[in-house]
Amino acid sequence: MHTHHWDTSVGKYALNSDIKLILVSITENDFIDAKNIKLVAVQYIYTMSTQQTVRLQADEVEGSEALRIDSERASQLVDALNTDLAATQMLYHQLKKHHWNVEGAEFRDLHLFLGEAADEAEEFADELAERAQALGGAPVSSPSAISEQSPVEAEDENVYDIRTSLANDMQMYGDMIEMLRDHVALAERLNDPTTAHMLRENLIEVEDAAHHIEHYLEDDTLVVESAMQ
Known part of the structure; x- marks a missing residue:
């Protein structure tokens, strides 16, 4: 079993070449060799790190299930x-x-x-x-x-x-x-x-x-x- 390691600006990652990783829309028939998998991973991580998500609108109130308050x-x-x-x-x-x-x-x-x-x-x-x-x-x-x-x-x-x-x-x-x-x-x-x-x-x-x-x-x-x- 061979493992590839690399460092990126967003952290350290290790991928095992014997494990199928679905990082983007990769089907089972797609092939990504060890040389290119680093680029795919970094591009995916960069995309995830730059996304903006509004978790709660300022005027929205969800209540609390834990506190039993609707x-x-x-x-x-x-x-x-x-x-x-x-x-x-x-x-x-x-x-x-x-x-x-x-x-x-x-x-x-x-x-x-x-x-x-x-x-x-x-x-x-x-x-x-x-x-x-x-x-x-x-x-x-x-x-x-x-x-x-x-x-x-x-x-x-x-x-x-x-x-x-x-x-x-x-x-x-x-x-x-x-x-x-x-x-x-x-x-x-x-x-x-x-x-x-x-x-x-x-x-x-x-x-x-x-x-x-x-x-x-x-x-x-x-x-x-x-x-x-």
């Missing part, structure tokens, strides 16, 4: 999750913007808080995307789709004073709180306790962050009035 229920859940995901991505970018640009006497505390809040938003976005995928959907991912599907709107590119920035963050958090409460209820109605639990756990963190910002915006301070003049 496509009708999954479609409603994925739509809600993608709305949450788009909003969370918008929140993440706004928090990072304020994390980068904060200045003033409270710089350190606010810089750290905003950085941690952005990290939490990023983690939440990852959980939302993975759950949407598990339910047989395609997580919203492109910037244009995120902007279109987000129910919240981020502030523009201008850099505002920190009180204005925090007020904008609190507004976005408030909108997300209402949205998450609605989607927790939706998941429960659709008998998906796992999604409901995930959203409820993250709702707690979102409410906590909003509560902290509300405290930052209070007018109470240890700085005496004379020091501010």
Whole structure:
């Protein structure tokens, strides 16, 4: 038994000359000698490697047989999750913007808080995307789709004073709180306790962050009035 070995740019392959290989449309009566079989294999592999296949349309939801959630229920859940995901991505970018640009006497505390809040938003976005995928959907991912599907709107590119920035963050958090409460209820109605639990756990963190910002915006301070003049 004689074996031919070769290397190609797409990997290493070994073919046995005593085994009939059907690489392309080769009938039993076709003959390919050992010298030409390499070329046929490489051409076939190149064709396979350059094919583009859409495995799932962006607006398609298959559901999950493993999770026992049919496509009708999954479609409603994925739509809600993608709305949450788009909003969370918008929140993440706004928090990072304020994390980068904060200045003033409270710089350190606010810089750290905003950085941690952005990290939490990023983690939440990852959980939302993975759950949407598990339910047989395609997580919203492109910037244009995120902007279109987000129910919240981020502030523009201008850099505002920190009180204005925090007020904008609190507004976005408030909108997300209402949205998450609605989607927790939706998941429960659709008998998906796992999604409901995930959203409820993250709702707690979102409410906590909003509560902290509300405290930052209070007018109470240890700085005496004379020091501010």
